[in-house]
Amino acid sequence: MDSLHKTFPPYLPKKGERYMSPMQRGHFKRILETLKDELSREIDRTVHTMQEDATVFADPNDRASQEADFGVELRNSDRERKLIKRIETTIAQIEAGDYGYCKACGMEIGLKRLEARPTAALCIECKRQAELHERQVAK
Numbered sequence: 001m002d003s004l005h006k007t008f009p010p011y012l013p014k015k016g017e018r019y020m021s022p023m024q025r026g027h028f029k030r031i032l033e034t035l036k037d038e039l040s041r042e043i044d045r046t047v048h049t050m051q052e053d054a055t056v057f058a059d060p061n062d063r064a065s066q067e068a069d070f071g072v073e074l075r076n077s078d079r080e081r082k083l084i085k086r087i088e089t090t091i092a093q094i095e096a097g098d099y100g101y102c103k104a105c106g107m108e109i110g111l112k113r114l115e116a117r118p119t120a121a122l123c124i125e126c127k128r129q130a131e132l133h134e135r136q137v138a139k
Contacts (some may be wrong), residue, residue, distance in 0.1 A: 007034065008030065008031050011027045011111055019108050019111075020100040024100070028099065028100075028118050029091060031118050032087050032091050032119070036084055036091075039083060039087075043081065047077070050073060083119075087118075090118065090121075104122055104126040105125075109121075109122070109123050109124075
């Protein structure tokens with residue numbers, strides 16, 4: 001995300017510009033498409049590296065170490081694939097004109113929150129309440 005903020009400085013709305021104007025939606029769509037492309041390249045690199053590094057070790061400890069490393073890489077790739085799906089859903093919301101509004105209460109999520117987390121679906125207050133509920137249910 002840090003490299004994205006260098007490529008895409010935060011959006012500064014013009015005076016009187018309405019929330020989620022076409023310019024704002026375009027800004028976030030470009031961020032999301034760039035992030036999706038970077039994640040896809042990273043997944044491809046991981047798969048390629050794993051294929052190159054796959055070695056049959058005679059020593060069971062070496063084999064176990066390699067399998068553990070591959071397991072970590074596969075979990076990271078799985079998280080990246082899930083994020084790509086979330087990004088695709090978010091891009092579809094932008095195209096449908098539904099982006100930037102809280103799925104729980106319908107209020108504006110806010111440009112600053114979307115800059116920090118472009119895939120955010122909840123405003124900060126609803127997210128806070130959801131996290132509180134998760135902690136209470138987990139106890």
